[in-house]
Amino acid sequence: DAKTTQPTSMDCAEGRAANLPCNHSTISGNEYVYWYRQIHSQGPQYIIHGLKNNETNEMASLIITEDRKSSTLILPHATLRDTAVYYCIVRISNSGYSTLTFGKGTMLLVSP
Amino acid sequence: DGGITQSPKYLFRKEGQNVTLSCEQNLNHDAMYWYRQDPGQGLRLIYYSQIVNDFQKGDIAEGYSVSREKKESFPLTVTSAQKNPTAFYLCASSIRQGGTEAFFGQGTRLTVV
Numbered sequence: 001d002a003k004t005t006q007p008t009s010m011d012c013a014e015g016r017a018a019n020l021p022c023n024h025s026t027i028s029g030n031e032y033v034y035w036y037r038q039i040h041s042q043g044p045q046y047i048i049h050g051l052k053n054n055e056t057n058e059m060a061s062l063i064i065t066e067d068r069k070s071s072t073l074i075l076p077h078a079t080l081r082d083t084a085v086y087y088c089i090v091r092i093s094n095s096g097y098s099t100l101t102f103g104k105g106t107m108l109l110v111s112p
Numbered sequence: 113d114g115g116i117t118q119s120p121k122y123l124f125r126k127e128g129q130n131v132t133l134s135c136e137q138n139l140n141h142d143a144m145y146w147y148r149q150d151p152g153q154g155l156r157l158i159y160y161s162q163i164v165n166d167f168q169k170g171d172i173a174e175g176y177s178v179s180r181e182k183k184e185s186f187p188l189t190v191t192s193a194q195k196n197p198t199a200f201y202l203c204a205s206s207i208r209q210g211g212t213e214a215f216f217g218q219g220t221r222l223t224v225v
Binding site: 034 | 153155160
């Protein structure tokens with residue numbers, strides 16, 4: 001699986017958009033980009049995933065660059081409950097039982 | 113409601129004792145996983161199972177054992193051979209095919225004293 005690079009931490013004001021970057025310059029053609037988040041002392045929660053097109057769901061939007069070497073997770077209106085560690089993961093296939101490799105992620109702190 | 117349940121949430125054991133962590137899912141998922149998380153670190157894969165009666169070692173399997181006798185259950189035993197067992201343990205499951213996400217339990221925090 002390709003390695004990812006994320007900033008260690010980021011701050012965001014409540015109500016503003018949070019844009020979390022991720023670099024995955026060694027991504028290969030059959031690898032998807034997944035985002036999870038982990039609120040303190042809880043299990044990780046799936047947010048969104050994509051291959052090359054931009055994706056949006058009720059939680060967030062995922063923007064993947066044309067060369068697929070980086071992506072950005074966008075939380076359009078961050079709330080205090082969005083404070084969590086966000087993990088960007090590149091997964092070897094779209095197979096359901098492909099394992100996930102978690103790095104240290106980005107600690108997002110949303111402030112009032 | 114469908115989901116994945118880990119119990120107990122907190123567990124204390126004396127050094128040298130084996131301890132088994134429970135993980136049950138009613139999502140009808142074929143694949144199940146065990147991860148370990150240390151403070152300030154990401155998750156590391158211990159074991160995973162793609163189907164009943166089959167499982168594979170992950171990156172840090174030494175000192176751990178698992179079984180998969182039922183589709184719904186994937187218990188993890190932390191043995192006395194695990195040198196640093198104190199950690200946060202997370203269980204997850206996913207369907208075998210279809211590209212869906214993994215669902216995680218709420219974790220078990222194991223403290224060995």
